Every structure is written in C-alpha cells, then in structure tokens.
Amino acid sequence: DGGITQSPKYLFRKEGQNVTLSCEQNLNHDAMYWYRQDPGQGLRLIYYSQIVNDFQKGDIAEGYSVSREKKESFPLTVTSAQKNPTAFYLCASSIGRQGYEQYFGPGTRLTVT
C-alpha cells in the first residue's frame, strides 16, 4: 500500500524529555511537512523539507528539530524547550515544487505531563 505512516499513534512523555515522532512515506514524494494541531484550531506549520538534506522553519519552529537524511523519512523531535508540546502532530508529503497536493498521515497524539 502506498501512503504516509506515522508512529506511534499515541505517545506519552514526562516534562523535560525529548521525544521523536516518526514519519515515513512510500509515495516517492520529494517534499515533506510537519504540522501541529491544537483542539479547535487549524493546522500550523512547524518545519518542511523540499529535498533530502535540506529543511526550512515554518511558522512555529521554536522547540522543534528535524532531519531529512532519506527521501522517505522526516522525523520530528520535540525538545524540552517546547513550552506546550501536548498536541496532535501531522506529517504530510507532496510531489514537490512542480506539484501542489499535500497528503497527510494519520497523526501522532503527544501528551506531555
């Protein structure tokens, strides 16, 4: 099956710990994105990558880090510097600069206590 996978579906962490969320795609897409969704809110862009070994900050990058070592993988690390890390995290991908449509994974719900 082609698509975007995110794991795990639910993640629980203690305050002060870093945590890494996984995002994998087998669509052969060049571009990948991370968004954050809070209850009753729209999605906000954290980081994006249009090509391997390159990524850009989105609107709310503070307290997050990413890497893009492989085309199919774009992991997101939520660091202890992120003040309100509890949220629903969504990964998306698109063909790239010549394509428009972004397709989303099922999301990871992170709870930090």
Place this chain on the structure above:
Amino acid sequence: GENVEQHPSTLSVQEGDSAVIKCTYSDSASNYFPWYKQELGKGPQLIIDIRSNVGEKKDQRIAVTLNKTAKHFSLHITETQPEDSAVYFCAASMGGGADGLTFGKGTHLIIQP
C-alpha cells in the same frame, strides 16, 4: 504572512440540504486553495482544491469557487449525507503550497437526519 479566516465555526444542516463554508485570505499572491475533511482522531483528507487561474471546480456533490478580487473562496456541498459530518478546513498558499499551507480554524459540519 498569509492569514486565513474561516466561517462559520459550526454548521448544522438537514440531510439532503446544501452546506456552504466560506474562507477569506489576506495575501493576494496566494495561488493554491485546498479543502480538507477531517474525521475525529484522523489525519485530514484532501477533498478538492482550486488554483488561482480557475474560478470554479466541481467534483460530484462538492464544488469550490474562488473570487480573487475579493480574496475569498467557498466550499459547496449539495445533497448532504450523514457521512459528510466532519470538520472541514480551508487553506491557502503561495507557490502552490511548496512552502507549506496556511489553514483556517475549521468548520464543524453536522448533518441532521
């Protein structure tokens, strides 16, 4: 940066009636406007999109209209069915979304039997 306003936040319609959700955007350079449907606990699903060189696009019971002069676009769902109940998000972007999407805050559509 871009700002997207979405109305209404909640919309309740009788099954079989039409539903209309409206969005406005702030940056006249935006050229790509997708709509997503999100069911509880899942990732958003792209249902229709429109580019700035087109005024209207239809796909079965769903249509989107774009007014570039007024900087607003709308989602129209006809003959609504129970499975249309979900949260709908509009988004806007420049460069076809390559640098990420700016989302509205969502509309909770409720289809009354």
